[in-house]
Amino acid sequence: MVVAHPRQGSLTHRAAAAFARAAVAGGHEVETADLMAEGFDPVLRVADAPDWADPTKPWAADVLAEMVRIERNAATVLVFPVWWWSMPAVLKGWIDRVWANGWAYGGRNHPHARVWALAVVGASAAATAEGGFDRVLEGQIVDGIFRFCGVAEPRLALLCDAAADAEGVVAEAARLGAAF
Ligand SMILES: Cc1cc2nc3c(=O)[nH]c(=O)nc-3n(C[C@H](O)[C@H](O)[C@H](O)COP(=O)(O)O)c2cc1C
Structure with missing residues (x-):
């Protein structure tokens, strides 16, 4: 589980904890990556930029560590607040850097068959649909x-x-964790 929120007491962290508790009760083991607490650097710099001509280009040590962490698990669940119809920059940058050419795409697939995103949305479901950002998120992320x-x-x-x-958000997260 990858959590992206700066505040430990946030609803996002509460939802993540509820999902994890329910998943564990259902027999799963959960390893959590708290990107903000861990200080993950989300900026893709020259060192990580794909070299389309060289698929053997080595990854940075912190990127490799994330790849190892993903590979020792069977599925990924991203938990984050919706910010500006999108995900927080730290999570976007984690994907930019870690889901790299030659590892998650470019002759390969992401190692997990199951990847879920739990997005905590400030607006109501009706306002989300009316604004159209349910479809924006689905297109962007899925x-x-x-x-x-x-x-x-x-x-x-x-x-x-x-x-x-x-x-209601915490209860829904628990329901999803139980169904995972
Ligand atoms: C920078 C920022 C951008 C936001 N953008 C949106 C948005 O586009 N749509 C929305 O419904 N809520 C938006 N919100 C509200 C968050 O989704 C809401 O604060 C969050 O889901 C509440 O949970 P938290 O306690 O985990 O922050 C935004 C909040 C922040 C801080």
Whole structure:
């Protein structure tokens, strides 16, 4: 599970914990990567930029460590707040750097068949659909990233109404963890 939120007491962290508890109760083991707490550097610099002519270009040590962490697990669950109809920069940068050419795409697929995204949304489900950003998130995350990387069982779950119904968000996260 990859969590992207700067505040430990945030609804995003509460939702992640609820998902994990329910998944563990269902027999899973959960390893958590807390990107902000761990200080992951999300900026893709020259060292990580794909060299399209050289698929053997080595990855940076911190990127390699993330790849190892993913490979020792069987599935990925991203938990994050929706910021500007998108994901926080730290998570976007984690994907930019770690889901690299030659590892997640470019002659290879992401190592996991199942990758889920749990997005905590401030707006209600009705406002999200009316604004159209449910489709934007689905296109960006499921089609643009997960399917592009060959993920066979992609899923985006919108945990809406964070502003008005925090307990509902936590309950929905627990339900998803139980169903995982
Ligand atoms: C920078 C920023 C951008 C945001 N953009 C959106 C948005 O586009 N749509 C939305 O519904 N809520 C948006 N929100 C509200 C967050 O989704 C909401 O604060 C979060 O889901 C609440 O949970 P938290 O306690 O984990 O932050 C934004 C919040 C921040 C801080």
